Amino acid sequence: MHELSIVMSIINIAEQQARAAHATVIDEIELDIGTMSGIEMDALDFAWTGAVKQTMLEGAEKKVNRIAAKAHCIDCDAEFAIEKYYDACPVCGEHLLYILQGKELKVKSLVVS
Amino acid sequence: MCATCGCDSGSKTTYKLRDKDDEHTHSHPHVHNHGYTHDHPHDHDHPHPHPKTVVDVEQDVLHQNNLLAQRNRGYFDAKNILALNLVSSPGSGKTTLLERTLKDLKGQLEFAVIEGDQQTSNDADRIYATGTSVTQINTGKGCHLDSHMILHAMQGLKPKENSVLFIENVGNLVCPAMFDLGEKERVVIISVTEGDDKPLKYPDMFHSSTLCVINKIDLLPYVPFDIEKVKANAKKVNHQLEIIEVSCTSGQGLQEWYGWLKSKILQPETV
Ligand SMILES: Nc1nc2c(ncn2[C@@H]2O[C@H](COP(=O)(O)OP(=O)(O)OP(=O)(O)O)[C@@H](O)[C@H]2O)c(=O)[nH]1
Ligand SMILES: [Mg+2]
Ligand SMILES: [Zn+2]
Ligand SMILES: [Zn+2]
Ligand SMILES: [Zn+2]
Ligand SMILES: [Zn+2]
Ligand SMILES: [Zn+2]
Numbered sequence: 001m002h003e004l005s006i007v008m009s010i011i012n013i014a015e016q017q018a019r020a021a022h023a024t025v026i027d028e029i030e031l032d033i034g035t036m037s038g039i040e041m042d043a044l045d046f047a048w049t050g051a052v053k054q055t056m057l058e059g060a061e062k063k064v065n066r067i068a069a070k071a072h073c074i075d076c077d078a079e080f081a082i083e084k085y086y087d088a089c090p091v092c093g094e095h096l097l098y099i100l101q102g103k104e105l106k107v108k109s110l111v112v113s
Numbered sequence: 114m115c116a117t118c119g120c121d122s123g124s125k126t127t128y129k130l131r132d133k134d135d136e137h138t139h140s141h142p143h144v145h146n147h148g149y150t151h152d153h154p155h156d157h158d159h160p161h162p163h164p165k166t167v168v169d170v171e172q173d174v175l176h177q178n179n180l181l182a183q184r185n186r187g188y189f190d191a192k193n194i195l196a197l198n199l200v201s202s203p204g205s206g207k208t209t210l211l212e213r214t215l216k217d218l219k220g221q222l223e224f225a226v227i228e229g230d231q232q233t234s235n236d237a238d239r240i241y242a243t244g245t246s247v248t249q250i251n252t253g254k255g256c257h258l259d260s261h262m263i264l265h266a267m268q269g270l271k272p273k274e275n276s277v278l279f280i281e282n283v284g285n286l287v288c289p290a291m292f293d294l295g296e297k298e299r300v301v302i303i304s305v306t307e308g309d310d311k312p313l314k315y316p317d318m319f320h321s322s323t324l325c326v327i328n329k330i331d332l333l334p335y336v337p338f339d340i341e342k343v344k345a346n347a348k349k350v351n352h353q354l355e356i357i358e359v360s361c362t363s364g365q366g367l368q369e370w371y372g373w374l375k376s377k378i379l380q381p382e383t384v
Contacts, residue, residue, distance in 0.1 A: 009178075
């Protein structure tokens with residue numbers, strides 16, 4: 001359940017940033033989470049509910065931008081959507097892929113007051 | 114509070130340098146300051162809502178881990194230490210592989226070991242028995258090592274210059290993939306009793322590793338495990354992955370592993 005330690009890191013980042021902005025409340029948090037970031041959304045939501053209690057994120061609205069993974073085929077130069085590392089290139093069938101996006105795991109922005 | 118990294122204490126992580134036999138439980142907590150201070154020159158209970166402000170953060174969630182990992186990496190580079198992060202499911206044979214390696218290469222290379230387990234110092238005891246200095250990290254409920262734990266483990270262990278540092282991660286093929294420890298290479302170990310679809314089930318780990326050791330090949334006659342299939346699956350996930358087949362029991366393939374290890378050691382540059 002690394003999602004719990006991920007949530008802890010998110011709380012740290014968000015509280016630090018909110019305090020730096022002299023805010024007392026975090027109203028919204030926006031996260032970028034790629035589909036190949038290694039995060040299970042159900043596990044994240046589950047960990048979130050418990051972990052944000054008594055933090056500035058308790059009561060904050062969580063917005064998640066799920067970033068769909070895309071890869072580039074090193075063999076034939078095609079660009080396409082993928083779900084897994086072992087997906088084959090839909091054009092040439094090879095597995096020499098370079099992941100272009102989908103591994104994001106970041107705190108994008110906050111709305112604080 | 115920990116002067117090195119500013120962490121304040123509270124986690125259940127413990128560090129025990131086995132070769133001195135002192136339990137230096139420098140446990141500290143993973144900083145979540147739940148109470149925050151909000152210094153206001155004026156005294157009031159916020160009857161006025163503060164205006165809403167948007168803060169652009171754009172920060173990687175693993176930023177802190179990655180920073181400390183880079184710091185560890187700098188330390189390793191400066192001392193020419195080859196740090197290897199060994200990851201696998203529980204019981205694939207990580208500690209056994211280390212025991213063999215430490216015995217077989219004794220006198221040829223200098224070693225130090227960090228053992229990561231949720232509980233017990235059994236693995237550190239096994240390493241210590243080979244005459245190698247070792248620090249046991251017990252993570253409590255934690256299911257992976259992170260760069261901050263390595264930083265603290267190193268303070269007691271003090272690996273020598275030009276040595277090989279083995280870091281045996283907590284047995285878990287999922288989240289150790291996300292946590293850079295500052296290692297030079299990540300080595301994923303699977304054993305033939307685990308099924309040949311492991312790379313497809315846990316692709317992140319195979320994707321982020323540079324070497325895959327397939328252990329317990331002495332058991333191949335007894336288990337349905339298609340070694341060519343597992344290799345093909347692993348290559349699908351990571352086409353650059355090197356693969357070495359070994360048996361820690363019979364010794365088969367170990368020379369290839371030792372060859373790989375030696376090939377990774379940089380000769381210190383002479384100016
Ligand atoms: N037959 C056979 N058994 C092995 C081999 N290597 C290890 N084992 C056995 O596998 C079991 C687990 O080995 P360990 O080295 O403790 O495994 P580990 O990966 O360190 O386990 P954790 O630290 O608990 O994750 C032990 O009973 C070993 O004796 C091998 O090459 N062949
Ligand atoms: Mg072990
Ligand atoms: Zn292609
Ligand atoms: Zn610390
Ligand atoms: Zn700490
Ligand atoms: Zn005020
Ligand atoms: Zn974990």
